[in-house]
Amino acid sequence: MTSNFLEQCHKNYNLQKLNTLAVPSIAEYFLDISTDRLLLQALQFSQKAEIPLTILGGGSNVLLPDKIMGLVIKISTQGREVLLEDDNSLTVRFAAGENWHDTVLWCVKKNLYGIENLALIPGTIGAAPIQNIGAYGVELMSCLERVEGFYLSTNELFILENEACLFAYRDSIFKQSMRGKAVITHVTLTLSKVPKLHVEYPALQEQLISNKADEDSLSALDVASAVIAIRQQKLPNPEQIPNAGSFFKNPVVSKAIYKKIYNEYPAVVAYRMADDTYKLAAGWLIDQAGWRGKLLDNICMHHKQALVLTNPNHCTTQQLLAFVDKVQESIWDKFHVNLEIEPIQL
Ligand code: EPU
Numbered sequence: 001m002t003s004n005f006l007e008q009c010h011k012n013y014n015l016q017k018l019n020t021l022a023v024p025s026i027a028e029y030f031l032d033i034s035t036d037r038l039l040l041q042a043l044q045f046s047q048k049a050e051i052p053l054t055i056l057g058g059g060s061n062v063l064l065p066d067k068i069m070g071l072v073i074k075i076s077t078q079g080r081e082v083l084l085e086d087d088n089s090l091t092v093r094f095a096a097g098e099n100w101h102d103t104v105l106w107c108v109k110k111n112l113y114g115i116e117n118l119a120l121i122p123g124t125i126g127a128a129p130i131q132n133i134g135a136y137g138v139e140l141m142s143c144l145e146r147v148e149g150f151y152l153s154t155n156e157l158f159i160l161e162n163e164a165c166l167f168a169y170r171d172s173i174f175k176q177s178m179r180g181k182a183v184i185t186h187v188t189l190t191l192s193k194v195p196k197l198h199v200e201y202p203a204l205q206e207q208l209i210s211n212k213a214d215e216d217s218l219s220a221l222d223v224a225s226a227v228i229a230i231r232q233q234k235l236p237n238p239e240q241i242p243n244a245g246s247f248f249k250n251p252v253v254s255k256a257i258y259k260k261i262y263n264e265y266p267a268v269v270a271y272r273m274a275d276d277t278y279k280l281a282a283g284w285l286i287d288q289a290g291w292r293g294k295l296l297d298n299i300c301m302h303h304k305q306a307l308v309l310t311n312p313n314h315c316t317t318q319q320l321l322a323f324v325d326k327v328q329e330s331i332w333d334k335f336h337v338n339l340e341i342e343p344i345q346l
Contacts, residue, residue, distance in 0.1 A: 005045040009071065018059045018074060020122055021343075022242035022314045025064035027054070027072035034076045034097070036185060042073050043155050043183070053152060054346055055183050057096070057127030061244055063317045063345045075126055075183070080106070083188065091145060093188045096126025100133075108220040112191035114143035117198055119224040120231045122238060122245065126184040130174040131342070132167045136227055137201040141167035145188040147174075152181055169279075170249050170342060179344075197223060203230055234305045243302065247309035247324075248282045248339045261335055282339055283307035289330045299323040317345070 006029060013030035016022055029051075033039045046053040052070030056062070059074075076097040084091040090112055094103060104119045117138035121128075129147050133140050144167075147160045166173040174182065197218055199205060207226040208215070236243050253261075258278035261268050265288070269281035286292065286306040293303030298313035299320060311320060328339050 005041060013072070015056070015059070015064055015068075015072065016314065018056060019062055019064050019244075020058070020060040020238035020242060021063070021244050021309075021311045021320070022238075023064050023311065023317050023320070024314060025066060025068060025317075027068045029071045031071065031073050032076050033073045034078070036077060039073070039075070039077070039183065039185065040150070040155065042071065043150060043152060046071055046152075047155070058100070058123035060122035060238065061127065061131060061343045063244075063320065063341075063343050065346060066316055066318070068346070075124065075185075077185065084190075088194050089190050089192050091188060091190045093186050094125045095186060096124060096149075096184050098125045099123075100125055100128055104224060107191055108224045111220060112193065113196045113220045114138075114189065114191040115140070116220040116224040117201075117204070117227055119227040125187050129165060129167075129172055129184065129187060130344070131170045132165075132172050134170065136204045136230075137198045139167070139169075141165070143189050143191060145190050147184055148186040148188075149182050149184040152183060158182065169252075175344065195219075199223060235308060236302055236304075236310055241302075242311040242314065243308050244343045246282075246307045246342050247301075248286070248307060249342050250279045250282045251285075251337050251339060252277050252279050253337060254278075257336070261337070265335075280337065281307075285331050285335055285337060285339070286327060289327075289334050291327055291330070296326070297323050301327070 009029040009031045011029060013027045015025040015027055031042060033042060054068050054070065054072045056072060056074045077095040078097055079095040080098065081093045082090060083093050100123050101120050103125050104115050108116050117136040118133060121133050121135060128140050129144060141162065144162050146162065147165055149158055151158055199208060204226055207230050211226055213222040213226065252273065255276055255278065258270055269284040270278045272278055283306045286301055291301040292306035294300065297319060298315055300310050302308040302310050324341060331337055331339050
């Protein structure tokens with residue numbers, strides 16, 4: 001079984017094309033997984049042979065090391081199944097390897113509401129719950145029903161309902177206590193047939209006006225089209241300029257710290273949260289510290305959106321992290337704010 005399984009794997013496989021930052025990274029063994037049966041075989045093999053297992057989705061939110069020992073698998077399983085339908089909603093179970101943006105398009109073309117604000121986010125649907133993807137005033141948690149998968153230690157099935165996923169801003173149980181311990185196989189979403197729009201985000205409002213969309217009869221497709229237009233204007237396409245979207249989280253600080261920053265920099269972009277803390281726009285902080293568009297060590301914070309680290313010369317993760325240290329240090333020196341990185345470091 002052991003040698004048979006490895007026969008179908010690629011040896012010393014470069015994952016550069018499988019991560020959107022285009023970081024060179026060699027997997028000792030690599031296999032693309034297109035069925036749940038093959039996934040179970042990979043899990044059983046890695047346990048029996050005591051070979052470490054690393055799981056990749058769309059590779060759009062990870063930082064890969066130069067070399068990954070053991071087996072790396074990419075989840076490419078496809079499929080969608082309608083579980084429930086009534087006059088108001090449709091509940092659909094998606095296989096983890098489905099492309100996220102294609103899923104959004106599938107929904108909006110069927111006039112299903114819920115994820116239209118999340119158009120053009122790179123990656124797979126199986127990776128989406130890990131960091132509770134969010135954009136333009138909507139987070140995945142608002143329409144996620146449940147997440148299914150396997151525990152890596154026992155190959156047992158798990159089913160976590162929305163509440164149990166412990167979703168928060170760019171966070172979930174899969175990034176915390178279940179990190180590295182599970183593989184997601186299916187995600188179930190409940191989408192609304194009744195229009196439920198979230199168009200309060202200022203940039204989205206402006207775009208809808210410039211698209212001449214009729215505010216009174218906005219469809220999910222209108223909103224998705226506006227989001228696509230904004231993202232295409234501001235965010236680099238990873239196929240042209242390697243990047244992983246927002247590289248840092250927007251830091252949340254106490255009211256006292258916010259007030260201190262505001263007194264010195266009244267233009268600071270911040271959003272007051274329900275608990276009286278303040279979420280600062282990390283892009284603004286990085287921009288103010290002079291990093292926007294500045295190429296250093298072949299790495300650059302994007303010239304149209306300083307929150308997006310770009311890797312045009314395919315540097316390694318080690319080189320990216322040395323650059324990131326400099327950005328974090330300068331933000332600390334200028335604002336006394338700690339920036340946390342958003343992608344998951346494997
Ligand atoms: N800003 C600058 N300079 C910059 C970038 C931003 O001054 O170079 C200021 C702007 O004034 C803007 C504010 O920062 O008003 C916030 O910027 P933006 O509206 O672009 O949103 P963001 O906070 O930078 C977050 C998400 C994005 C998501 C957008 C829209 C995080 C870490 N990022 O970005 O998510 O698309 O809001 O909702 O929360 C991603 O996670 O990969 C991602 C792109």
